Each structure stands twice: as C-alpha cells, then as structure tokens.
Amino acid sequence: MKRSGICFVLVLSACGAKPAASTSGTGGPASGNQGLVAFETVRGVLQHARCQNCHPRGDTPLQGDDGRPHLQNVQRGPDGHGMVGERCTTCHGPMNPPDSYGPHTPPGVTTGWRMPKPDQRLVFVGVAPGALCEQVKDPARNGGKDMAALRAHLDDPLVTWAWSPGFGRTPPPVSRQAFLDAWTTWANAGAPCPK
Ligand code: HEC
Numbered sequence: 001m002k003r004s005g006i007c008f009v010l011v012l013s014a015c016g017a018k019p020a021a022s023t024s025g026t027g028g029p030a031s032g033n034q035g036l037v038a039f040e041t042v043r044g045v046l047q048h049a050r051c052q053n054c055h056p057r058g059d060t061p062l063q064g065d066d067g068r069p070h071l072q073n074v075q076r077g078p079d080g081h082g083m084v085g086e087r088c089t090t091c092h093g094p095m096n097p098p099d100s101y102g103p104h105t106p107p108g109v110t111t112g113w114r115m116p117k118p119d120q121r122l123v124f125v126g127v128a129p130g131a132l133c134e135q136v137k138d139p140a141r142n143g144g145k146d147m148a149a150l151r152a153h154l155d156d157p158l159v160t161w162a163w164s165p166g167f168g169r170t171p172p173p174v175s176r177q178a179f180l181d182a183w184t185t186w187a188n189a190g191a192p193c194p195k
C-alpha cells in the first residue's frame, strides 16, 4: 500500500511538470489516470494564495502571496461577509483599485467580496489532495452543488478575479484556460480523487 502510494505521487509530480499535455487533443472521455493528472493541476490552483486566502481553516482570511493573517482583526462573521462594523465591502469595493495606487490596496469584485459561510467553510489551506478533492465535489460540503453547478461557479467574479488580482499579487500557476481545461478533463473522467 505504502509503496504504491509513493509511486503514485512520483507519477503525479512527473506529469504535473507540464499540465497542458494532459488536456490537449482529447477525443473521447478522459481516462481515470488523465483525470488524476488533471486534478493535480486543479489542486495547484485551489491551493494557490489567490484562492486559498479566502478558504482558510479558521475564521480569519489571509493576505498576500505568503498567506499571512488579515490585518485589522477581520473575521468571517455569521454570513461570510464579515462582522458588524467590519463588513468586507467596507474596504473591498466593486473592482480593484488602479495599479497606480501601488501595493496593499483592498481588491474588489462586482458580486461582493466575502468568504464562505461558517457552516460551509470549504477549507483549501493545508488539506491533503485526496481530502481536498472529496470536499470540493461533496454537495453536503460545497453548498449543494453538483459538478455542473461547480463548473458554473468557476465563472463567478470571485474566482475569475484571481487572474487579474491587482498590483503586486501573483496570479495562479497556470492560465485560467488551462485551469478550466484541467477541470473539464477531471470532471469528464468521473472526478477521480487521489488516494
Ligand atoms: C474573495 C474571496 C474568494 C476568493 C478569492 C476565492 N473564493 Fe472560492 N469561494 C468563496 C465563497 C464566498 C464561496 C462560497 C460560495 C459563494 O458564496 O459564492 C466560495 C466557494 C468556492 C467553491 C465551491 C463552490 C461553491 O459555490 O461553494 C470553489 C470550487 C471555489 N470557491 C474555488 C475557488 C477558486 C478556484 C479560487 C481561485 C481561482 C477561489 N475560489 C477564490 C470566496 C472566494
């Protein structure tokens, strides 16, 4: 068991070096192995600072490429929009401030900056790949979403924001299109999860 687990990790990381290869030129339904390779690309985005800063384990969102705790004692609050008197949208407007404002400005989106509700916290930080995979596709933990609804969520401004995150912030490791392609390959393969 242990031995095959190690081989599996090696295979994933070897293929993960060029994730685009797994999604190009697919004709039929992707195999389970292609699905697992594609999930590794998806995982690399979910666990990038741009995504996991809003998906922490505790109730404090994180900031910056190093994922440090949010200043000003900002908390998730009962609805994910912050505490009374310290709502996310007090500081986070409908769009990023212009680059000319420099670093450390609060980014923004049209749909209202927020983090997941306390009863559906969708933790991405520090979760092993298999557990992350199971969590994301579990309707009991993802807000009742099936695979189609999950895919629709990927077009939400909160998610697309990560690829235009504002001055001084690194976008996720692969392009948005490569992320969506990997997601589709994973979903079409039956959304397999690493063991
Ligand atoms: C500004 C905070 C924020 C950022 C940044 C963010 N998310 Fe989320 N995410 C949320 C919230 C809030 C929810 C809960 C659903 C909702 O309220 O729309 C959520 C839910 C999800 C879900 C589960 C589906 C669902 O609707 O519950 C997935 C998958 C997800 N996010 C992926 C991502 C990815 C991928 C990125 C980065 C590319 C990202 N998120 C960045 C706030 C964020």
Ligand code: HEC
Pocket (backbone or CB within 6 Å): 049, 050, 053, 054, 061, 062, 063, 064, 065, 070, 072, 074, 075, 076, 077, 080, 081, 082, 083, 086, 087, 088, 089, 090, 091, 092, 103, 104, 105, 106, 107, 113, 114, 115, 169
């Ligand atoms: C008092 C103002 C203020 C409030 C309230 C506030 N923020 Fe922020 N937030 C900021 C500022 C300023 C930054 C930029 C910090 C930086 O880049 O160093 C920021 C950055 C962030 C980032 C980091 C983006 C990234 O990937 O680097 C996240 C995530 C975030 N806020 C989430 C939230 C959430 C969720 C709430 C509500 C629960 C909230 N913030 C409430 C001021 C605020």
